[in-house]
Amino acid sequence: MTAIQLLAVLGSLLMAYVTYTALRRRELHLAESVVWMVVWVVLMVVSLFPDRLRALIAPLAVARLLDLVMIAGIFFLAVFVFALNRSLRRLENRIERLVRELALASAGDAPGQSQVRAEHRVGEGAESPKEPAVAEDLPLRELGRQQAE
């Protein structure tokens, strides 16, 4: 066994142990733990028995075992990052909704002091409302295909 093989095996065993403790502390679900355990076991096997895996290289048209390991590793990482990204986005949406609902619920419906600055009521005896001005001097742009309602 070469030094690099030893390092790889020890590293894989260490990560397997970390995964196990994470599972026990419920920081990982069982399914996630199983996936990671498979990863560490595969890395150990690849490190310990590289020659036995050469039979895989030819059918896959890969030049070297290391190339196969690199390609598989990159693919795995890409999938993992994608899943993380989705998870984060969902969390972000949930946090936003939660914070907003909490804020609106605690603000309540009752108006605070001095918040309505002016209230004008037009009724009997009051002056008739001014005719609204038409903004002829402002350029009006209608965007998009539909007209506003």
Place this chain on the structure above:
Amino acid sequence: MVLVDMGHRLAVVMPARNEEAHLEQVLRSLPDEIDGCDSIEAVVVDDGSTDATASVAEGLAALVRHAISLGKGAALRTGCEAAIRRGCTLMAVMDADGQHEPGDLPRLVRPLVTGDADLVVAYRSFDHQMPPAMRLGNWALSNAFGALFGERFRDTQCGLRAFTRAAYDRLRWRSLDYSVETEMLIRAARGGVRVTEVPIATVYHDQYKGTTVLDGFGIFANMLRWRLADVR
């Protein structure tokens, strides 16, 4: 001449994060009356401030507090949702740091009251009042918007805007951060919202607060994303 029903209830929505220095002056400077509006109320959204922003706003505005900071876009949406729950028919959004003059509000709201527009967007002049980095960034983003979406706006990053309750349904944005201004215009363009622009004064109290160069790159990245996606 178009006659429209009077009796609008206007909400001035202000997201605020650590704005104790300017907020009181801004709130006290809001106009007491605007033609076409029966009532005007300020809605301040305290976006996780760590200073006395909330204390300053209490008593001067309807206060909504985020337990944690979510960003300008999220705070604006919360403020608009609060305004709708309060029965407001028009909403004006403005910054709480004094970069927008409250005196511009009547001109901003006027096309909404007369029924000539659904969304009114303010634009600043890119002159010496604007810090050079901001001038370059705003110019670049405004031109990038025009190139990507085919609609020309003089100042896509100006946060002073006003829109009707109905328009808000078509504008309702998802951005949590400073991309909200850009997303609002994209949704307006794709949703058939009638838009008009009004000029306002350029005010900068603090060169380094608000959007940074990194924010600018983030906004541009989002523009590219929205160009590729069908944001509706």
